[in-house]
Amino acid sequence: MKKILITGALGQIGTELTLHLRNIYGDENVVASDIKPSVPEGELENGPYEVIDVVEADQIAAAVKKHKIDQIVHLAAILSAVGEAKPNLAWNVNMGGLFNVLEVARELGCAVFTPSSIAAFGPSTPKDKTPQDTLQRPTTMYGVTKVAGEILCDYYYLKYGVDTRGVRFPGLISYVALPGGGTTDYAVDIFYEALKHKRYASFIAEGTYMDMMYMPDALNAISTLMEANPDKLVHRNAFNVTAMSFAPEDIAAEIKKHIPEFEMTYDVDPVRQAIAESWPNSLDDSAAREEWGWNPQYDLASMTADMLEKLRVKLGL
Numbered sequence: 230m231k232k233i234l235i236t237g238a239l240g241q242i243g244t245e246l247t248l249h250l251r252n253i254y255g256d257e258n259v260v261a262s263d264i265k266p267s268v269p270e271g272e273l274e275n276g277p278y279e280v281i282d283v284v285e286a287d288q289i290a291a292a293v294k295k296h297k298i299d300q301i302v303h304l305a306a307i308l309s310a311v312g313e314a315k316p317n318l319a320w321n322v323n324m325g326g327l328f329n330v331l332e333v334a335r336e337l338g339c340a341v342f343t344p345s346s347i348a349a350f351g352p353s354t355p356k357d358k359t360p361q362d363t364l365q366r367p368t369t370m371y372g373v374t375k376v377a378g379e380i381l382c383d384y385y386y387l388k389y390g391v392d393t394r395g396v397r398f399p400g401l402i403s404y405v406a407l408p409g410g411g412t413t414d415y416a417v418d419i420f421y422e423a424l425k426h427k428r429y430a431s432f433i434a435e436g437t438y439m440d441m442m443y444m445p446d447a448l449n450a451i452s453t454l455m456e457a458n459p460d461k462l463v464h465r466n467a468f469n470v471t472a473m474s475f476a477p478e479d480i481a482a483e484i485k486k487h488i489p490e491f492e493m494t495y496d497v498d499p500v501r502q503a504i505a506e507s508w509p510n511s512l513d514d515s516a517a518r519e520e521w522g523w524n525p526q527y528d529l530a531s532m533t534a535d536m537l538e539k540l541r542v543k544l545g546l
Contacts, residue, residue: 232258234298236283236330237305238273239263242344242447244406246302247273249448260296263305281305283326289333300455303330303343308411310501312371323374324381331385331393340392342455345379345467347399347440348372348412352507359509361469361516368507379467386465394454395466399440399512401447402532404539412504416441416480420536423484423491424546431477432498438510442472443527443535450523457521468517472525473532474510483533 231254237243238261251259256276261268268278279292283305292298305326312319327343334341350359351366365376375397382393400413404420415433422429433439442450450470481493517523527535540546 230254230258231300232260232296232298233300233302234260234262234279234289234292234296235302235304236262236281236289236326237303238278239265239268240304240306241401241403241406242444243304244272245403245444246304246448246451247276249452250302251276253452260292260298262292283329284321286329286332289329290337293333293337293339298337298339300340300342301330301334302451302455303327303341306374307371309346309348309369309371309504310412310414312374313369313500313504316370319370319374323371324377327378327381331381331391334391335385335389340394340455341382341385342394342451343378343382344451345375345395345397346371347397347508347512348504349375349379349397349467350507350509354509356510358511358513359469360513361464369504372507382466392459393466394457394462396450396454396468396470396517397512398447398450399442399471401442401444402536403444404536404543405444412501412508413439413441415477419477419480419484419493420540421544423488424537424540424544427488427490428492428494429481430494430496431481432496432501433477433505434495434497434502435478436476437502437505438474438476439505439508440471440474440510440512442470442525443532446472446525446527449526450517453523454517454521461520463520464516468520468523469512469514470517470523470525471512471514472527473529475529479529480533483529484537487534487537
């Protein structure tokens with residue numbers, strides 16, 4: 230049975246991924262970790278938890294040795310909007326943390342999964358059906374760290390034989406964890422505001438298309454790639470994955486089918502809008518489909534229906 234360590238386990242992906250992997254591998258075999266001194270009440274209390282600051286390599290190594298870890302899922306990172314406000318912090322955490330994880334993995338014989346992002350692309354990347362292998366010149370610090378991280382993971386596989394794997398996630402939409410400072414956060418915020426106030430002011434402009442994915446599909450992407458036959462992996466790191474591409478008006482129209490009185494206006498954030506305009510409109514994920522059987526289950530309509538249903542229960546509406 231695998232023994233898995235998750236860094237950044239209290240973030241948007243980590244909160245749900247920890248429970249997802251514990252359902253597969255057992256509670257005691259999936260160790261959650263984060264920089265916070267304890268797990269918030271009611272979250273992830275069904276299994277082990279370690280306090281780890283990923284810029285401290287010895288803390289990672291100690292947890293790996295203590296729990297006899299053979300796979301690290303490295304999620305700890307500073308996201309796009311926060312990264313633009315604090316580029317030094319983004320570089321130190323995103324690159325320093327990943328380097329430490331890879332070094333521990335090399336020394337102690339662990340496999341590594343770490344996600345990249347649609348932010349690894351830039352304004353010069355082909356906008357529509359962006360290929361798996363293409364020009365990557367991002368204009369954000371978050372994007373720079375993601376491209377560098379992809380290459381660093383490839384290096385550790387080629388140089389040291391570390392089993393590194395990863396995907397390029399689009400925007401992720403979830404009813405469980407709140408977003409953490411990303412450019413695609415509007416696509417989560419809109420559901421809360423639609424249910425509570427029947428209106429929303431989008432910080433992303435009308436007509437701005439971005440790839441998105443519902444969290445259950447993201448969790449399945451991670452666990453499926455972790456278990457994929459390595460002999461079939463041509464790319465290994467940073468597979469394009471996607472499920473849907475939409476603009477703010479598209480998701481608003483879908484919500485109106487369930488909440489007819491819902492209204493959306495625009496209060497565009499120039500920083501996040503500039504980031505969004507530098508990213509692709511849609512990704513070509515054929516490599517992931519061919520090499521490890523990627524197949525999302527949710528589109529915009531089915532995701533919207535499920536999000537509204539689940540959030541009504543969560544918010545007690």
